[in-house]
Amino acid sequence: MTDGPPLMLNRAFFERKENFLKILQLIFGFINIFTNYWCYPNPHFLYCGERYFTSSQVFQLVVFNGFCLFLTLSMILANIAGAYDAFYKTNPYLLERYLVFLQTFLYIVACITLIVDYENSPYAKAFTVPLISTSFTLLAYVIDTTMQCRRKNPLGH
Template structure:
């Protein structure tokens, strides 16, 4: 006996633009977490190195990049596994919409934090690497949030 409906592989995963955007967000999230780990603005060293010197860098890695990366990965796995179709009574599309809004807000705060750290340290061209990657990731989440806003209320949202 099963406790719930069966999960099935979502074969139409790659047909929706939102799902392709989620894969792009996952790739950009990995790039972003790597660049924030490897090259973060630091007043003591004006070159990229794998060093933690500020609490802002750990905050960027764990709270913003790591958390959003795990959420995006879990949304992709849930969509591929067919959780959206199997548990339609709980309306996972509304949950996805709110999670995208949360991730967009978190990346906006991460971007502001990074700009403040970038401006408060001596200028080095290497520090532009995490700023560029965070900007690209933020833009991907903003586009996804805009797509979520424009989505019709097809699923009873």
């Protein structure tokens, strides 16, 4: 007697475009965490420093980047482990759609707060690096959101 459906390796993971996009989001998320840690706009120094300057930097790292990175990694691991097929009654594709919408909203707010911090600090070219990386990450999530919206059946078929 088993406690639940068996999990097995999803060999068709790389056959869907959405899964490549998830891996790209994961890579952009790691780049985003590193750039927001090392080169966040601050009013104190005009160079990149490996330290925390403001509470909005910590908020960016933990809430926006860390949380979205954790959710994306969880969705990738669940898809590779076959949890989407094993637990089909819970409708994981609909859950994935809502999580992608949430992550897109969070990265829109992250871009807005980063632009506000960028405008409130003295100008330095190095401070544009987190803005560019956050914009690329937001673009990846917006593409994923449009792909989720174009899918007629939320079950992933």
